[in-house]
Amino acid sequence: MENNLSSGRSNQQSDAAVLLGDLESDRAGLIERLNEPKWFAPTYGALAAIFISTPALPETFNRGFVLTSIVVTGVLLVLGYQWVTGIKLLRFRVLEGVLFGIAILTTLFFFSVSLGLAASGLPLWIVASAIAGFLAATGLALLGVSSMRERVRDVA
């Protein structure tokens, strides 16, 4: 039977502490991996910005195709993140769910602003709405990744 705890109480204590330290060090490595794809949050922000900009497209443009492409790209973005990091965090915590909800609402808000700007004959101002949406979505994505890192760090 394997037992890598030495005999003697103080040796057992230090052996146990070393093992626990190894586990912490491994978790730190996973957190580094989650940090590696620096492109994730800005790409997510860019998708939001593209969506917010769609009211500026000409009437003849196939907006449905653009919106479908954005959704598909969003899904591929998440899959790509999992593939690059080799880590799947499939369950959302409450905080991550709230951040995701806020991201959706914020994007829809700026989209409605863009619609209003387009209807008011101010299509160039849609750029400002898209930039604001990009910054908000990128910031929320960064918070989401940070929350996932904390989840890995806080394991028993």
Added chain:
Amino acid sequence: MSPEGAFNELVHEPIRLRICGLLRAVDELDFAVLRDTLGISDAALSKHLKVLATAGFVTSKKIASEARADARRLTWLRLTDVGGDVFDDHIRALRKIAAGTDAFA
């Protein structure tokens, strides 16, 4: 689950302990990431995973990856609910030992 902790010899082997520790932190982990983090060979890792899988602590899911030129599969590993409970109990026991508050002589 035992609030006092429960030492488990199978999980206590250092590599298997680290495997469980890594899988406990995430929902699924790629085999290659596990191998690279532990710094062991594919064969050695597979041997330990087989022991854990036989005990019902770990499951795996193989997915064909078109990104690989040799059509090798990606393998996603997951700690089962039983494996998670056993690992948590073992960690509680280890913490008690480390703190010197255990019943071990």
